Amino acid sequence: MIKTDQICVIDALKIGDEVEDILEKSDSRLRVHSIFEHAINLINDSDWIITLLPEGYPAGPQAVILTQENFARFKSLGLGAADTFDFNKLIGTKKSQIIYRRSGDKPVPEDIIKAESNNTYFESLLSQKGNKNGLLGKDNMYSRYAAPILSEFQTLFLEQRFDEAGEKLLGLIGLGPGLTPSGDDFVLGVFAAIYSFGMNKDIISSLKNIMAQKAKNKTNIISYNMLRQGAMGGFIEWAEDMADAVIYGDPQQIEAAFSRMLKIGSSSGSDISAGILFGITNILALLKQKTTESH
Structure with missing residues (x-):
C-alpha cells in the first residue's frame, strides 16, 4: 500500500451514484486492477470496480471523473497493477457532482x-x-x-x-x-x-x-x-x-x-x-x- 499521508488530496469532479456504496463495502481500500491511457480500474475485495476517467469521457455508475490535470497527477504517482491504497485519503469526493442514473422513471413514449x-x-x-x-x-x-x-x-x-x-x-x-x-x-x-x-x-x-x-x-x-x-x-x-x-x-x-x-x-x-x-x-x-x- 502506498503512503498517502504526504500526498495532496485529488478532488474529483463527478462520481457515479454507486461509488460511495462500493467504498463503504471495502472500507475504501482498493487495489489497482488495470491501467490504460484514459482509464484506471480500481477493485475492492468483493470484485466491484471503480473506474477513474479524465473529464470529457462518459461517466457511469462506478466512475470517478477527474480533471485532465488531476488524472495526470494520479498516474504520476506510479501505481501499478496490484498496488493498493486508501481511496478516501487520496481522492476527495465530498464536493463532487453525483451522476444519478436516468432510467426507471421513463414513460412509454406516446408517439x-x-x-x-x-x-x-x-x-x-x-x-x-x-x-x-x-x-x-x-x-x-x-x-x-x-x-x-x-x-x-x-x-x-x-x-x-x-x-x-x-x-x-x-x-x-x-x-x-x-x-x-x-x-x-x-x-x-x-x-x-x-x-x-x-x-x-x-x-x-x-x-x-x-x-x-x-x-x-x-x-x-x-x-x-x-x-x-x-x-x-x-x-x-x-x-x-x-x-x-x-x-x-x-x-x-x-x-x-x-x-x-x-x-x-x-x-x-x-x-x-x-x-x-x-x-x-x-x-x-x-x-x-x-x-x-x-x-
Missing part, C-alpha cells in the same frame, strides 16, 4: 410511430457508419454464432416468456473481441433500450436477475461490472443518450448521440448501439402485438 421512424433511421445510420468487427458485422464468426440466439430471443420475447429470453441473452456473454467483449456490449445495449423505453417491472426483473446471478462466470470482471450495473439500470451517459434519442428524439439528436458512441472503444460503441437497436426493435414489435390483441 410510437415516431419511435419506429427513428429506429429505422438509426438502423440505416448504424449500417453505414458502425464498426463491423463485432456483432454488427453480418459475415464474421461472432455474428454468425449470435444469429440463432437472437432469433430465439425474439420469439421468446414476443411470447412474453421473459425469463427464457434472458437465459438466451446469456449465450452472448463473453462472445467476441475487446476488453468488454462484443456480446457483452450488445447485451448492455439491450438493457439500455428496455430501461429507456419505460418497460414494466416484470420484464426488467426477469432479465436483470438472470444477468446478475449468472453472467459473472461467463466474462471478465470489468465487463461483468458493466453488465451488473446495466441489469440494474445503470449505464454510461452516452448509452443513455443514444437510447433516449432514438425513442424520444429526432434524427439530429440520433446523429449527435451516435457520433459520441463511436468514440467508445474500438467496436464497443457500435456493439452497444446494435444492442439498443435490437432491443428497441423487439419492444416496438411487442407493443404492436399487444395493440393488435387488444382490438
Whole structure:
C-alpha cells in the first residue's frame, strides 16, 4: 500500500451514484486492477470496480471523473497493477457532482410511430457508419454464432416468456473481441433500450436477475461490472443518450448521440448501439402485438 499521508488530496469532479456504496463495502481500500491511457480500474475485495476517467469521457455508475490535470497527477504517482491504497485519503469526493442514473422513471413514449421512424433511421445510420468487427458485422464468426440466439430471443420475447429470453441473452456473454467483449456490449445495449423505453417491472426483473446471478462466470470482471450495473439500470451517459434519442428524439439528436458512441472503444460503441437497436426493435414489435390483441 502506498503512503498517502504526504500526498495532496485529488478532488474529483463527478462520481457515479454507486461509488460511495462500493467504498463503504471495502472500507475504501482498493487495489489497482488495470491501467490504460484514459482509464484506471480500481477493485475492492468483493470484485466491484471503480473506474477513474479524465473529464470529457462518459461517466457511469462506478466512475470517478477527474480533471485532465488531476488524472495526470494520479498516474504520476506510479501505481501499478496490484498496488493498493486508501481511496478516501487520496481522492476527495465530498464536493463532487453525483451522476444519478436516468432510467426507471421513463414513460412509454406516446408517439410510437415516431419511435419506429427513428429506429429505422438509426438502423440505416448504424449500417453505414458502425464498426463491423463485432456483432454488427453480418459475415464474421461472432455474428454468425449470435444469429440463432437472437432469433430465439425474439420469439421468446414476443411470447412474453421473459425469463427464457434472458437465459438466451446469456449465450452472448463473453462472445467476441475487446476488453468488454462484443456480446457483452450488445447485451448492455439491450438493457439500455428496455430501461429507456419505460418497460414494466416484470420484464426488467426477469432479465436483470438472470444477468446478475449468472453472467459473472461467463466474462471478465470489468465487463461483468458493466453488465451488473446495466441489469440494474445503470449505464454510461452516452448509452443513455443514444437510447433516449432514438425513442424520444429526432434524427439530429440520433446523429449527435451516435457520433459520441463511436468514440467508445474500438467496436464497443457500435456493439452497444446494435444492442439498443435490437432491443428497441423487439419492444416496438411487442407493443404492436399487444395493440393488435387488444382490438
